[in-house]
Amino acid sequence: MTNYYDVDDILAEEELVPAVFQKTANGVGIFDCCDDTNKVGAGTEVEMPFWLACDLYVKQAVKIKVPSCFDTKIGDKTIGPFLLVAFRTRYKEVLIKAYTAASTVAIKQLPLLTQEEMKLYEAGQSSIMAFKKWRMGGPRLQKASVLGRKRKPTE
Known part of the structure; x- marks a missing residue:
């Protein structure tokens, strides 16, 4: 069994x-x-x-x-789609707050998040920070390191 x-x-x-x-x-x-x-x-x-x-x-x-x-509440067919909509809505809200929230608003909201939402929020924060870093500076085109090491054939 x-x-x-x-x-x-x-x-x-x-x-x-x-x-x-x-x-x-x-x-x-x-x-x-x-x-x-x-x-x-x-x-x-x-x-x-x-x-x-x-x-x-x-x-x-x-x-x-x-x-x-x-019991019968577990077998309710409407709970599944409802939870899916609720999860999608909450997912969007957490990402929007991660991208747009000021630091003071974010500090108030953090204790209310679950562990899964906290990971999502932190991933959104690191994503927006990396985007801002890329946008503000640095070379636009980068040369791959392997390209500089090749030798030209000698004849």
């Missing part, structure tokens, strides 16, 4: 998932902390590691429920 050496697979299998026991099980009282006996009755809902829930599901001992993080 998984790659033995893949860290993501290991972490995914340690994730707790809700499951409902279909049969009474002895020796698994650790899952039901409310009961002093060492058994879990049929119909009891508990959380268990994903790897164990999969094995018990194959043996038809439990029924795995969908975790609460995957």
Whole structure:
């Protein structure tokens, strides 16, 4: 089912998932902390590691429920396009501020940026600085260093 050496697979299998026991099980009282006996009755809902829930599901001992993080809001088809528009708009705003903002305005806005936006802002700042440096001075045409080293053939 998984790659033995893949860290993501290991972490995914340690994730707790809700499951409902279909049969009474002895020796698994650790899952039901409310009961002093060492058994879990049929119909009891508990959380268990994903790897164990999969094995018990194959043996038809439990029924795995969908975790609460995957409710109907996650399946909403309109969220994807909305987030794409929001990301594009924010991307444009960060670049515009990087190119045009005065230093005092930029200092106020920096704590509000995420790490990704901070990298984008810094890339925009370095880009505009390099452009200004190129625009203000320096030779327009530069000769490649390899061109000066060639020898003319002697006849």
